[in-house]
Amino acid sequence: MxxxxxxxxxxxxxGLPSEWRTTVVLCPQSRLITxxxxxxxxxxxxxxxxxxxxxxxxxxxxxxxxxxxxRERFELCAPRYPAKALVDxxxxxxxxxxxxxxxxxxxxxxxxxLPAIAKDGIxxxxxxxxxxxxxxxxxxxxxxxxxxxxxxxxxxxxxGGISGLSYAVRNLGRKRWGIYEGPDKHLxxxxxxxxxxxxxxxxxxxxxxxxxxxQPTGRAHxxxxxxxxxxxxxxxxxxxxxxxxxxxxxxxxxCRSGDTPKPPL
Numbered sequence: 694m695x696x697x698x699x700x701x702x703x704x705x706x707x708g709l710p711s712e713w714r715t716t717v718v719l720c721p722q723s724r725l726i727t728x729x730x731x732x733x734x735x736x737x738x739x740x741x742x743x744x745x746x747x748x749x750x751x752x753x754x755x756x757x758x759x760x761x762x763x764r765e766r767f768e769l770c771a772p773r774y775p776a777k778a779l780v781d782x783x784x785x786x787x788x789x790x791x792x793x794x795x796x797x798x799x800x801x802x803x804x805x806x807l808p809a810i811a812k813d814g815i816x817x818x819x820x821x822x823x824x825x826x827x828x829x830x831x832x833x834x835x836x837x838x839x840x841x842x843x844x845x846x847x848x849x850x851x852x853g854g855i856s857g858l859s860y861a862v863r864n865l866g867r868k869r870w871g872i873y874e875g876p877d878k879h880l881x882x883x884x885x886x887x888x889x890x891x892x893x894x895x896x897x898x899x900x901x902x903x904x905x906x907x908q909p910t911g912r913a914h915x916x917x918x919x920x921x922x923x924x925x926x927x928x929x930x931x932x933x934x935x936x937x938x939x940x941x942x943x944x945x946x947x948c949r950s951g952d953t954p955k956p957p958l
Contacts, residue, residue: 703746704738707754713764717749726752730763774867776947779826785816787834788841789892792816808833823948831885831946835862838888842881842899849900849925853907862888867945870898870936873905881906886946890939897932900925
């Protein structure tokens with residue numbers, strides 16, 4: 694049986710960069726050697742117990758260039774999540790429009806409850822703790838985003854022969870902008886912060902999931918799915934690349950009090 698320690702020592706002969714933080718993981722149920730780049734850029738070599746040391750060393754050696762490329766991609770998209778300051782004038786983007794925050798203790802005369810968006814481009818909100826403000830602003834984005842999805846989704850449902858589809862907006866963590874769950878749920882969900890992205894990217898996330906909702910045959914992102922996406926959004930690859938490029942700067946709802954220094958990027 695292959696020993697992880699012996700394998701790691703053998704890989705040391707390749708002179709792998711120390712910043713790779715290479716580890717070896719034995720996978721008894723696997724038959725193939727695979728390489729996984731973790732979110733922190735560390736390299737994990739997943740090895741079946743039947744693999745020989747020579748085979749593992751050659752496998753990693755042959756893929757050094759690929760590993761470097763993947764690590765550069767991960768570094769490009771490494772999270773640098775900004776936090777919105779809860780001070781007057783802080784910008785908040787929603788569905789292609791920019792609103793400036795104004796903290797008030799009572800709603801203006803023509804506004805029922807806070808937070809709320811006014812026609813003059815102002816986002817009115819109460820001065821609150823960051824965690825409370827975040828929940829309140831998330832509710833505003835959720836309501837606006839859901840209404841947009843329901844309105845924009847109808848033409849795609851008709852064109853794609855989609856029936857009985859539901860929509861939702863919620864927190865999907867920091868790794869997903871959207872998700873399609875089906876066919877039992879038959880539900881397209883978007884992250885509430887996705888609606889703070891530039892509109893071409895909001896549209897891409899939405900149409901990406903709607904293409905899944907047509908339930909194409911084959912792999913999740915296989916030829917049938919890509920054909921549908923090309924039909925609905927010919928420039929989807931460019932939008933996808935733009936979304937990847939924004940990963941490290943995207944706002945995921947973090948808020949900070951106005952007197953808290955902004956962390957360095």
